[in-house]
Amino acid sequence: MEQLRNLPTGGPEALVGMIQIQPGRVVSMALSRNEHCQMTLLAFADGESVSEEQYFGDTFYYVLEGEMPVRLGGTEYRLRAGECMAVPAHTLHAVGGSEPFKLLQITVQ
Numbered sequence: 326m327e328q329l330r331n332l333p334t335g336g337p338e339a340l341v342g343m344i345q346i347q348p349g350r351v352v353s354m355a356l357s358r359n360e361h362c363q364m365t366l367l368a369f370a371d372g373e374s375v376s377e378e379q380y381f382g383d384t385f386y387y388v389l390e391g392e393m394p395v396r397l398g399g400t401e402y403r404l405r406a407g408e409c410m411a412v413p414a415h416t417l418h419a420v421g422g423s424e425p426f427k428l429l430q431i432t433v434q
Contacts, residue, residue, distance in 0.1 A: 328359050341389040344368045346425045351375065363432045369393075374421020382434035384412045391426030395419070 356364040387409040397418040
C-alpha cells in the first residue's frame, strides 16, 4: 500500500485498539502518506490537550473512546464516543481537556 500505513491487512481490527493512552502524553499514529489527506489516530491522556491551532484543510474528528472537548469560536462542544464533527480549513480551534480519549482525525485539502 502506497497511501495508507499502520493499518491491518491480515483481517479486521478495531481502530480503538490500535493506539493506547499513555499518562502525560498525546500519542499519535499516522495512517496515511498523502499530502492532500492526512489521517491520524490520537490518544490523549487525562488533562492533555492541543492548544488553539488551524489546519490547511477541512478537518473531521471522530471520537473512538471517551469524551473530547472541542473549543471553536468561543463555544465548547463535547463529543462522545461514536460522535463526529467537522471544522473548516483555517479555522482556529483547540481539542483536549480533563478526560482521556481517543479519536480519528482526517484533514483533507
